[in-house]
Amino acid sequence: MHNPSPLTPYPATITKIVDETGDVKTFTVVIDDPEVMENFGNKPGQVAQLSVFGEGESTISITSSPTRGKFLEFSVRRVGRLTNVLHQFEVGQKIGVRGPYGNWFPYEMMKGKDLFFIAGGIALAPIRSLIDFVLSDQYRKDYGKVEILYGARSYNDLCFKQDLFERWPKCPDTKVYTTIDRPEEGWDGHVGFVPSYVEEINPSPKNKVAIICGPPIMIKFTLAVMEKLKFADDQIVTTLEMKMKCGIGKCGRCNIGSKYVCIDGPVFTLAQLKQLPPEF
Amino acid sequence: MSVETKDFEPKIVGFTCNWCSYAGADLAGVSRMKYPPNVRVIRVPCSGRVNPQFVLRAFQKGADSVLVSG
């Protein structure tokens, strides 16, 4: 017998499915082997490869924090072949999971600092793991004020509504801002795009780290605002998305310059990103 | 090839036009006429929908013969 291949997934079972928006579902997944689940060791910001047998594999960020229990959550938008099939799955069905892959948010470096999370659309998923991590009873004391700014096209497109409106606002020293792109009946919150809302809130860069994730166009304009607000490049952290097949730095497609997003990323500070060629 | 053996049951893929052959096969069913299950019927909106690549693909996937009818 030879060693198990790193390309072989662990069998896992879907234990819960939450409809977030019209095309996003959050799957709670538990790896069947309790020992493997126990030692999975995912850190906030890491990704995993999900197998839907018959369709292949897809790289999905782990949206749950390890502090919340021995399970994994994946928020998946229905965009392609595999995700279409995954969306038809029911609780109890089996998928494959391998990972965790990639680096994680520099939560050690963030200790003692205020955190400002900015996300748009589905992109709240990868940073939700870090939000839950710093808001956990265990680690909340290590971090300063936590502010979360989240925007989507409409109310229906807001993911994790329970977290946004119930769970997170109740946490100590935590503020949640939500915005939608266009006014809507029944919505009395902020209306407008994420970058302009950031400018409105006008966060001070003092002792603060901003964690930004969203569609490229949102990132582009938000970074311009952050620069205006005098955030330094190493105060801004983001996480990237790339097509991946192996997740372990061999299949050669997720490179940005000589860095592989799957093992050197997906988390980069803006300072690090500026060292890389603009090919993402 | 096992074509010579007596109990050879060919797999036939039939691409049938919605408006004639498929309707005919349907009528045969409604009229309780029996035909061997060797033909796997695939309904197409028109036999013009059948691309040569469908035929090739059927052979590649193990069909013994392909029927295009319309």
Add this chain to the structure above:
Amino acid sequence: MDSRVVNKGQLPELLDKLARDHILVAPVREEENITLFKRVSGASEVQLDYITSDVSPKGWIFPQTEKTLSYTYTGDTLEMKEPDAPPKTILFGVRPCDVRSILALDPVFEGKFLDTFYLERRKNTVIIGLSCKTILSTCFCTAFNSGPCDGTGADLMFTELGDKYYVEVNTEKGKSLVEAYSQYFLKEDTEKLAKAKEEQAKKLEGQFTRKVDLDGVKKVLDENFELPYWEKVFRKCLGCGICTYVCPTCHCFDIFDYTTGEFTGNRFRCWDSCMFPDFTLMAGGHNPRPSRKERVRNRFMHKLKYHMDRYNLDGCVGCGRCIAKCPVNIDITQIIKDLKEVGQNA
């Protein structure tokens, strides 16, 4: 290490024996002009006088199509099975550039995540190198501190000298093969042959027509990602995968499932090419390398810079296949030359 001698007349017998006892893979002529590494059943099939194979032998360690998993999946139940370990294989007649390429692939599949498929094959393969006798106009291995008789990386290195093969035994794997077939591997005084080999290597090195100097090229690429030069190169590229599929150091692959029945299927990994548009195309529609310009640049950056950055090894071995096979004459040595010039003018 050790060295031996195989009489030329006895080589067919040795190859016959190796083919009988193991899986023997050697250069085989197909059609008029094509040489490929294939499994042979005896010496008569082996094309000993080949110059270079049209496709590199890397496929015997990193196959173009490889099953990584078979599964039975009903939705509620799941069973997975990994394929059996690969059998012991002897790769005979590998040219120095191709041996070198395997050394360039090793660190890709090693590292934090050990790629068992590659490493098992690598472990179970004995590589018998064969020194070149003819230098093609496309050859430029000397640019990478290698040469037509360079045995680095081969378990055994054969060099034809007169009516004898001078055999260098470079590794333990090679040694045990020599011991198992000791009647063919003669213990003679090889000092003269070693010298003759040196001379032959020198002579052959003088025959290279492509003088490639890599000095400063990496620096140009380190400092410049955007170069107007790439605009010039990519226009003629057809976007086919020839260069990547014949390349001995290209290692990109795709993973996908292939269903074989209602509940069963296999997972495969297959060579993929960075020259194809869907290589980096994400399900959402975004493609970080949307045009041939980015893809061509990425390929040459990978060969001349990225591989060096990651593994401190050259990503090219100078086999010249991409030069010979490219339908539009995109020539990596020309690109190296041009980049140098770009650097000097900057």
Add this chain to the structure above:
Amino acid sequence: MMDVIQQLREQAKKLLEGKKVDMVIGFGEGTELARTTPVFITNPEEVSALTWGPLCANNLVKYLLDYQNLPGNIAVVVKGCDSRAINRLVTDNQINRDKVVVLGVPCPGQLDWRVVAAAADPAAKLKGFSDDGESFTIKTDAGDYRFDKKESMLPRCLVCENPNPVVSDITIGKEQPVRNYKERFADVIALEQLGTEEKSAYWDKQFSRCLRCYACRNVCPVCTCRTCVFDQMQPMWVSKRNNLSENTAFHLIRAFHVAGRCIDCGECDRVCPVDIPLRNLNQKIQKDLKDLFNAPTPGSEAGLASPLGEFATGDPEEFM
């Protein structure tokens, strides 16, 4: 042949200077004696990069597809066989004839560069060519090399139908006589003689070598789909697995997709890195179309429709 080069450069210069075209696509000197490479010239000062000779096998018409949506005009150097692609692409509404200036060059035949590379001193510098009708002489500073046409030309040139471009705006060079060295479908006829099992064994051997690099598709001037069926993920008609079954499916599907449109330029055959005789496959369909519908080679006349794309009352209907 050297005066053709001179005229080609002059015409290109005139077109570029007069802003008649934004770009001239032609042949330029390659990185080896025996090779040429496509060049894309936008600056009239750079026309000296253009060359011509018996080593200009590429069909440059394919590149027009890259610029089909650009506002400006483009000039392209075409040989007889390539010119059929112009007609074909215009018929398929892929390119606008008004936006293309065809620089037609009558072609004396093209050598297989590998034959030249094997014979000539690789370090030699090219000085010129000459053509005596039956052979080419390549003049270099290391001596002259003579290549018999029958022995050294590309297979497609031995049965050339159109040495002179069938469509041309500016014709450069002397008209060339049609020289056929063998029956046009000789190779196909030889294959047709084989029994079913033999045929199957022959193609199995060829297709099992295929690397699926898709060079045959990418070089093909009539492969114009925006997303090729083989790149499609959903449904995945042919998977990336390299085995005889998938390779055969790929080649046969491709042959059927270009059936009635293949202009027989033989580029697929030339570029194949493992020498699969793909032209035989496409020629078999051409021969059948000729036998059934008396169809001329696609693209050989302007506006010629595909025999499989139109119906005539005289078409054979053997199953009705």
